[in-house]
Amino acid sequence: MKKPSSNSQSATSQQGAHAARTPDPVVEEAISRKLRKLYDEVASEPVPDRFTELLKQLQQQDGKG
Amino acid sequence: MAVSQELRDGLIGNIPSLRAFAYSLCGNATRADDLVQETMVKAWANFASFQEGTNLRAWLFTILRNEFYSQMRKKGREVEDADGQIAERQAVIGNQESHIELEELKQALEMLPEDQREAIVLVGASGMAYEEAAKICGVAVGTMKSRVSRARKRLAEILQRDEFDLAV
Numbered sequence: 259m260k261k262p263s264s265n266s267q268s269a270t271s272q273q274g275a276h277a278a279r280t281p282d283p284v285v286e287e288a289i290s291r292k293l294r295k296l297y298d299e300v301a302s303e304p305v306p307d308r309f310t311e312l313l314k315q316l317q318q319q320d321g322k323g
Numbered sequence: 324m325a326v327s328q329e330l331r332d333g334l335i336g337n338i339p340s341l342r343a344f345a346y347s348l349c350g351n352a353t354r355a356d357d358l359v360q361e362t363m364v365k366a367w368a369n370f371a372s373f374q375e376g377t378n379l380r381a382w383l384f385t386i387l388r389n390e391f392y393s394q395m396r397k398k399g400r401e402v403e404d405a406d407g408q409i410a411e412r413q414a415v416i417g418n419q420e421s422h423i424e425l426e427e428l429k430q431a432l433e434m435l436p437e438d439q440r441e442a443i444v445l446v447g448a449s450g451m452a453y454e455e456a457a458k459i460c461g462v463a464v465g466t467m468k469s470r471v472s473r474a475r476k477r478l479a480e481i482l483q484r485d486e487f488d489l490a491v
Contacts, residue, residue, distance in 0.1 A: 285479050290447060292428045293347075295421070297448035300355075301343035309338050312360060313331065316367045320325055 326370050333379045334366060340380065340449065341387055347444040348391055350429045358394075362387040384459045388441065395437075431481040435474055442470035443478065 341362060345355035365386050366373075373382055432440055438460075445456035446467070457467040 282479070282483065285483055286475060289428070289475065289478050289482060292424055293443065293448040294450065296425050296428055297343045297347050297444070297450075299343075299425075300346045301339045301449075303339065303342070305335065305338045306356065308356070309359065309363065310335075312363055313335065316364070317326070317331070 326367065327375070330370055330373070330375070330379070334363065334383070337380055337383050338363075341383060344384055344444065344449060345387055345391070347432070347448050348388075348441060350433055358387055358390055361390045365390065378455065378458075381455050381459050384445075388459060392437075427482060428478075431478050434481055435477055439470050439474035439477065442467055443474035446471045447475065 338359065341359045342355060345358040345362075346352060349355055349358065362383060366383055369386075373379070432444070435443070441460060442456065445451045445459060446453060451459075453464050453467050453471070456471075457464045460467065462470075
């Protein structure tokens with residue numbers, strides 16, 4: 259992903275570029291909320307059967323070994 | 324060596340967060356669960372090397388993370404498989420509005436460099452402390468803090484730029 263323009267400029271005036279790109283606090287807050295939602299939606303799902311089955315298999319293998 | 328009841332329970336108890344970590348990292352439900360399965364098998368085989376009483380979640384997350392990157396190196400970045408897309412659609416039925424929002428975020432996450440993506444997933448999404456996230460990624464706490472901060476900035480840039488597109 260090369261950006262053809264403004265590379266040399268951002269290197270020389272980092273402070274200015276930084277200030278210009280300061281994110282909106284409302285946007286920041288929305289991003290934090292969505293990140294947690296993305297994670298929590300999956301984390302709150304019940305454990306799928308395939309994993310309880312897998313654990314049973316792993317235990318049975320141990321029992322035999 | 325038999326795996327203790329405590330470790331077994333610990334493993335079961337961590338499955339929800341392992342699934343959420345995997346999904347936030349790779350953005351594909353089927354692939355995420357395959358990663359969790361691999362993680363469980365590896366964990367089970369290596370429980371002898373786990374020091375009981377230390378942080379099991381961090382240990383498991385480290386296994387999952389290593390598995391994720393070793394698969395990426397092997398296969399390169401793949402186009403999402405059809406199964407994954409179907410599973411995702413099923414997961415969001417009745418929740419369409421929030422799905423669009425999260426879809427934007429997922430796309431933005433995919434545009435981040437991988438070190439920033441895992442940092443923001445661990446700290447920003449799972450709510451993990453910088454110290455624990457740093458341990459999982461094998462970096463200094465200061466490095467983790469700066470990765471999270473860069474990831475937040477970058478996500479804001481991407482989403483501010485794209486916001487009008489999908490927010491109907």
